[in-house]
Amino acid sequence: xxxxxxxxxxxxxxxxxxxxxxxxxxxxxxxxxxxxxxxxxxxxxxxxxxxxxxxxxxxxxxxxxxxxxxxxxxxxxxxxxxxxxxxxxxxxxxxxxxxxxxxxxxxxxxxxxxxxxxxxxxxxxxxxxxxxxxxxxxxxxxxxxxxxxxxxxxxxxxxxxxxxxxxxxxxxxxxxxxxxxxxxxxxxxxxxxxxxxxxxxxxxxxxxxxxxxxxxxxxxxxxxxxxxxxxxxxxxxxxxxxxxxxxxxxxxxxxxxxxxxxxxxxxxxxxxxxxxxxxxxxxxxxxxxxxxxxxxx
Numbered sequence: 371x372x373x374x375x376x377x378x379x380x381x382x383x384x385x386x387x388x389x390x391x392x393x394x395x396x397x398x399x400x401x402x403x404x405x406x407x408x409x410x411x412x413x414x415x416x417x418x419x420x421x422x423x424x425x426x427x428x429x430x431x432x433x434x435x436x437x438x439x440x441x442x443x444x445x446x447x448x449x450x451x452x453x454x455x456x457x458x459x460x461x462x463x464x465x466x467x468x469x470x471x472x473x474x475x476x477x478x479x480x481x482x483x484x485x486x487x488x489x490x491x492x493x494x495x496x497x498x499x500x501x502x503x504x505x506x507x508x509x510x511x512x513x514x515x516x517x518x519x520x521x522x523x524x525x526x527x528x529x530x531x532x533x534x535x536x537x538x539x540x541x542x543x544x545x546x547x548x549x550x551x552x553x554x555x556x557x558x559x560x561x562x563x564x565x566x567x568x569x570x571x572x573x574x575x576x577x578x579x580x581x582x583x584x585x586x587x588x589x590x591x592x593x594x595x596x597x598x599x600x601x602x603x604x605x606x607x608x609x610x611x612x613x614x615x616x617x618x619x620x621x622x623x624x625x626x627x628x629x630x631x632x633x634x635x636x637x638x639x640x641x642x643x644x645x646x647x648x649x650x651x652x653x654x655x656x657x658x659x660x661x662x663x664x665x666x667x
Contacts, residue, residue, distance in 0.1 A: 400636050
């Protein structure tokens with residue numbers, strides 16, 4: 371497959387990226403991103419607003435406790451979201467999303483100032499307030515969409531941006547080629563807006579704008595994402611395709627399938643895995659890194 375002339379060749383290890391107070395050395399090992407859902411309707415059943423019966427103070431307290439546990443278990447980054455992205459989710463206003471995530475980001479940043487925090491949002495207004503509260507990384511599930519506000523914010527604030535692949539309708543004539551082309555165009559656009567190449571991370575969007583068959587195809591072609599010249603994030607944790615492969619297993623019974631995708635992803639060169647179950651995935655990543663990269667921590 372031809373690589374755009376605007377993209378650098380990938381001779382080996384990518385240049386490091388600064389996220390908050392930490393520098394991430396891509397290729398040295400796999401990094402683990404722990405998911406903190408400040409929502410009432412997370413697909414995986416871990417939404418902290420639901421667990422706290424909608425009480426924001428209780429949700430903040432629960433989120434800080436969860437963040438501490440995830441970091442103790444080996445999480446390198448914490449990803450906070452205030453709006454579910456599951457199929458059929460109820461959209462929320464920017465004001466409601468800010469009310470959900472900003473107190474949690476501020477509290478976690480105060481409790482764990484050394485841990486980089488990512489904000490999972492499609493709204494630049496929410497992202498800007500989250501950065502002010504202590505977030506250091508933007509995670510946009512519509513990174514290939516037409517709205518460039520998130521990329522503009524990342525350029526203006528000089529923070530890294532995760533560009534995820536997504537489509538309204540899961541229709542493709544040539545799935546892998548179109549996946550790569552969509553991501554390539556989004557990366558080029560973000561760079562043109564002012565996001566340094568070293569601040570861009572790609573996510574193939576497992577579970578977003580894709581059929582279960584497409585999701586499995588993503589796993590088979592992860593290595594081709596290296597052509598894009600950016601670190602790669604993989605987010606398969608507890609998703610419905612895993613449950614379908616396991617014969618209808620509910621989200622809480624998809625750990626083994628998640629660990630399998632973590633190991634396969636690392637073998638294909640993935641740099642970050644975004645997960646709910648941190649400890650198990652940290653262990654799977656360490657074992658995989660020992661085999662694939664020769665890294666024994």
